[in-house]
Amino acid sequence: SSGINAEYGGFETGCYWRFNREYLENKDGHEILHLHYEELTLRKEEGVRKINSFLGYPDLDKDQMEGVVRATTLDYDNLKSYQVGKPGKGEEMMTKEQREMFDERTRKELEEFEGVPESYFSDDLYVGQMN
Numbered sequence: 001s002s003g004i005n006a007e008y009g010g011f012e013t014g015c016y017w018r019f020n021r022e023y024l025e026n027k028d029g030h031e032i033l034h035l036h037y038e039e040l041t042l043r044k045e046e047g048v049r050k051i052n053s054f055l056g057y058p059d060l061d062k063d064q065m066e067g068v069v070r071a072t073t074l075d076y077d078n079l080k081s082y083q084v085g086k087p088g089k090g091e092e093m094m095t096k097e098q099r100e101m102f103d104e105r106t107r108k109e110l111e112e113f114e115g116v117p118e119s120y121f122s123d124d125l126y127v128g129q130m131n
Helices: 016-025 044-054 062-071 089-093 096-110
Strands: none
Touching (some): 016 096, 044 062
16 A cells, blocks of 8 residues: 555645645735646756746856756665655556546646646646656
8 A cells, every 4th residue: 555545635744635725725925836846857947947937037048057957956766765756656656546536636626726737637747747
């Protein structure tokens, strides 16, 4: 057993949907940039550009971008086995049926919030792909 109950959002850290609803309710009115972990691992330069733009900073030149990418890239082969933050790991942690249940519930819980990317409800995230 993976310790994940996809129907109820039960993770070791609490209820996924409750956490995200509170975050997306944004009671303090902050501007929010929605990013996926995969955007910062599989398409890192694109993710860095999004963050930079969101913060109002000028575009990075090639050397600056290479420096950011180099400084923020993990060597997955040398990570300790208990660390599971590797793109595509969700496919190993949940069955396809669990992922579908999770996506359905996620859509139901979060679709009312503006700015939530459609990819939040996509199986592509679990398998480490971003279109």
